[in-house]
Every structure is written in structure tokens, then in C-alpha cells.
Amino acid sequence: MTAVTVKQDTASTVQCMKAMSDPTRLLIMKLVQKKAYCVCQFVDMFEMSQPAISQHLRKLKMAGLVREERRGQWRFFSMNDEFGAHDLVLSILNQLDDEDETLRAIQSKETAVSCD
Amino acid sequence: MTAVTVKQDTASTVQCMKAMSDPTRLLIMKLVQKKAYCVCQFVDMFEMSQPAISQHLRKLKMAGLVREERRGQWRFFSMNDEFGAHDLVLSILNQLDDEDETLRAIQSKETAVSCD
DNA sequence: GAATTATATAACCAAAGACTTATATAATGG
DNA sequence: CCATTATATAAGTCTTTGGTTATATAATTC
Numbered sequence: 149m150t151a152v153t154v155k156q157d158t159a160s161t162v163q164c165m166k167a168m169s170d171p172t173r174l175l176i177m178k179l180v181q182k183k184a185y186c187v188c189q190f191v192d193m194f195e196m197s198q199p200a201i202s203q204h205l206r207k208l209k210m211a212g213l214v215r216e217e218r219r220g221q222w223r224f225f226s227m228n229d230e231f232g233a234h235d236l237v238l239s240i241l242n243q244l245d246d247e248d249e250t251l252r253a254i255q256s257k258e259t260a261v262s263c264d
Numbered sequence: 265m266t267a268v269t270v271k272q273d274t275a276s277t278v279q280c281m282k283a284m285s286d287p288t289r290l291l292i293m294k295l296v297q298k299k300a301y302c303v304c305q306f307v308d309m310f311e312m313s314q315p316a317i318s319q320h321l322r323k324l325k326m327a328g329l330v331r332e333e334r335r336g337q338w339r340f341f342s343m344n345d346e347f348g349a350h351d352l353v354l355s356i357l358n359q360l361d362d363e364d365e366t367l368r369a370i371q372s373k374e375t376a377v378s379c380d
Numbered sequence: 381g382a383a384t385t386a387t388a389t390a391a392c393c394a395a396a397g398a399c400t401t402a403t404a405t406a407a408t409g410g
Numbered sequence: 411c412c413a414t415t416a417t418a419t420a421a422g423t424c425t426t427t428g429g430t431t432a433t434a435t436a437a438t439t440c
Contacts, residue, residue: 155361162287165356169281170428171274187387200429202388221386221437239355240281245271286398303417316399318418323397337407337416 153235164233167211168240172196173204175254177227178241180214184226186261193257213237222261269351280349283327284356288312289320291370293343294357296330300342302377309373329353338377 156164168174172194179185179193190201205225208214215228231237244251272280284290288310295301295309306317321341324330331344347353360367 153359155363156359157361157364158287158290158366161356161360162285162290165281165285165290169278169285171278172428174274174278174281188385197430198387199389199431203428206388218437223387233359236356236359239359240277240352243269243272243349243352243355244277245273247271248273250274288398304415313400314417315401315419319398322418334407339417 154232156233156236160233161236163211164213164236165240167208167213168237170204171250172201173208174240174244175251176204176208176225177213177237178244178251179255180225180227181238181241184217184224186219186222186224188222189259189261192259193254195257270348272349272352276349277352279327280329280352281356283324283329284353286320287366288317289324290356290360291367292320292324292341293329293353294360294367295371296341296343297354297357300333300340302335302338302340304338305375305377308375309370311373 168177175194176185176190179190187198187201187205190196190205191198194201205214205216209216209225212231212233213228214225217224217226227237228234284293291310292301292306295306303314303317303321306312306321307314310317321330321332325332325341328347328349329344330341333340333342343353344350
């Protein structure tokens with residue numbers, strides 16, 4: 149297991165961190181680390197309006213942290229593991245407790261999507 | 265060398281990340297990782313007004329990332345290594361390139377303080 | 381092709397951020 | 411004690427952010 153890390157410059161580090169410095173987006177990243185989710189699933193899990201979720205996802209996508217894939221009428225989002233600061237993303241997510249209350253609460257609200 | 269990491273909950277992770285999600289504060293953290301600096305040194309290095317620097321330092325201090333120490337008329341700031349999310353801070357700083365242009369430029373402007 | 385479902389986008393708003401200038405505080409040195 | 415130096419704080423401004431509601435777009439189903 150090599151631990152060689154791709155170093156980032158100040159601007160990209162800040163951009164990546166800003167994208168993740170929000171509870172909703174941080175948890176979305178934690179979730180997409182495991183598998184892809186569609187917008188409506190996030191809407192249910194975070195109990196947040198569809199436009200609000202959509203805008204959070206747009207930020208993550210614009211920053212390069214996630215990737216979007218269309219499946220029928222759904223749009224699935226997953227972690228972009230080719231992202232330049234991918235190592236930074238991983239080390240941040242790695243510091244986040246998997247037993248965290250907020251995370252647990254959100255995961256428990258996961259709903260299935262027809263196309264699954 | 266143990267790599268056991270103290271996990272953080274969502275709220276503290278976000279709080280810590282927000283404190284560092286600014287180029288000035290990120291670089292201040294990178295600097296204080298090595299040694300303590302006083303306010304006037306940051307003012308010179310970042311070519312930023314004294315109140316602006318003072319406010320950035322207050323944010324870092326309020327969030328628990330740095331520690332303040334008075335030496336005569338100066339106030340020195342250093343990394344708080346007893347901070348709960350200290351590991352998170354370190355892994356973020358570790359991802360930041362030491363050869364980064366912005367960092368280099370700032371370091372080159374370091375000035376001495378009489379009391380040193 | 382009309383209704384439904386999933387999503388994005390636009391326009392708006394309140395709160396938070398990052399500065400500014402002006403002023404207060406506190407230690408130092410004559 | 412007074413002037414100087416280092417720093418903090420207050421108040422104001424402008425921008426960014428994270429939500430809202432309303433509407434547009436696009437695929438699916440009947």
C-alpha cells in the first residue's frame with residue numbers, strides 16, 4: 149500500500165475544501181464514496197428541497213469532485229476518482245466518523261429507486 | 265509510526281474545514297505548522313491590512329486551530345496541536361504543495377521581529 | 381401527444397464572509 | 411506621563427452562499 153500523495157497548490161486546495169465545507173455536501177461526498185445515488189434519493193435522505201440538492205450537486209460537479217451519469221429519467225452522481233485533488237478528498241472523508249449521528253440518520257432514510 | 269486517526273463528527277469537520285477554506289488562513293496554518301509568527305509578520309508577508317490579518321487569526325483561534333501567546337507587545341500565533349481535529353488539519357496541510365508559488369512568494373517576504 | 385416524473389435553472393432573499401476605515405486598548409521606551 | 415508601536419474591535423460595504431418559489435426541460439408512460 150503506497151501512500152504517495154499528489155500535492156495540490158493553494159488555489160485548488162481551497163476550491164476543493166470550499167466545495168466540501170458544507171454539511172450537506174460533505175455528507176454527499178461520504179455517501180458517493182461507496183456508491184452512486186440519484187438526486188431524488190438525496191432529496192429524501194436529506195429532507196431538503198429538490199432545487200437545494202440540485203444546487204449542491206452542481207457545486208460538487210463544477211468543482212470536479214463528482215461525476216454525473218444519466219440512467220433513464222434519473223441522474224446518478226458518484227465520486228470522481230480521477231479528480232486532481234482526489235487524495236485530499238479521501239483524507240478528509242477518512243477523518244469523518246462513520247458512526248457519526250448525522251450520517252447515520254441520513255443513511256437510515258435511504259430509499260430505493262425503481263431502476264435499481 | 266502509528267497512523268491511528270481521531271475521527272470527527274460532521275459538525276466539527278465542517279467547522280474546521282471552513283476555518284481553513286480561505287487562501288490566507290490556509291497559508292497561515294501552513295506557516296504556523298513550522299513555527300510561531302506574530303501579527304505584524306503576517307501583515308508584511310500577506311501584504312494585507314492589520315485588521316484583516318487580525319480577523320483571520322481570530323477565526324482560526326475561535327475555531328481552535330491556533331493558539332495565542334503574548335511576548336511583550338507582540339502576540340505570537342502557533343499551531344494548536346491539542347486541537348480535536350488536529351489530524352484533519354495535518355492531513356489537509358500535508359496535501360498542500362510546499363513548492364506552491366503562492367506559499368513561496370509569501371515566505372520570501374518574511375521579516376524579522378525585534379524580540380526574536 | 382398528453383400527463384407524469386425527475387431534474388435543472390432562474391430570480392429572489394437573508395445571512396455570512398472578507399474586506400475597509402476609524403477608533404480603542406495595551407505594552408514599551410523615552 | 412507622553413509618544414510610539416502592536417494589536418483588537420466596531421461599524422460599514424460589497425460579495426458570496428444557501429436556501430426559497432416558480433418555471434423550464436427532458437425522459438417515461440399511457
